[in-house]
Amino acid sequence: MKFAILVTAGPFNRQAAGSALAFARAVLDSEHELVRVFFYSDGVHSANRLAAPANDEHNLVRDWSRLATERGVDLVVCIAAGLRRGVREANLAPGFRISGLGQLVEAGILADRLITFGA
Template identity: 65%
Template structure:
């Protein structure tokens, strides 16, 4: 099965980003494909390479980057939501790219299922 994922919450203020990441890992581990993760609203903060959590905390941004690198998952940050929150190309962590809502519509059409994490 091919999944599209929508993440609407930031990495440190809500469980949604962690849940989305864990879902992606589990799905890939079971042989499914995660075609794209689209970060919208405060979810764009998952892409901020300047994020530096404490040493004893999980590094959600790095986890997403590793998922993209190791499994070819397309990580897309909404351009409008990103710019409203100060997230620009030069601040993106490895594996992320900026694009428009068309990328969310496209994965919604192409994927077997699209799941939303966060309000």
């Protein structure tokens, strides 16, 4: 089965972003395919390489970057949501790319299931 993930929750204020990462890892560790992870709304903060979580917090920005680098996951940040929240090419974490909502639509077409984390 092919999955796409939509992340709308920020990385440090809700459990949803961490759950999205755990789900992505589970998909990759199974016989399923992860088509794309699309970050929208406050979810775009997951792509900000300038984020500095406390030592006792999970660094989801780093963990998403590793997933992209090590497993080849396509991590796409909505350009409009990113610009509104100060996420630009200059501060984009490794493994992420900026694009438009068309990438979310395409992911929904290519995937059997689009799973949303955050509301």
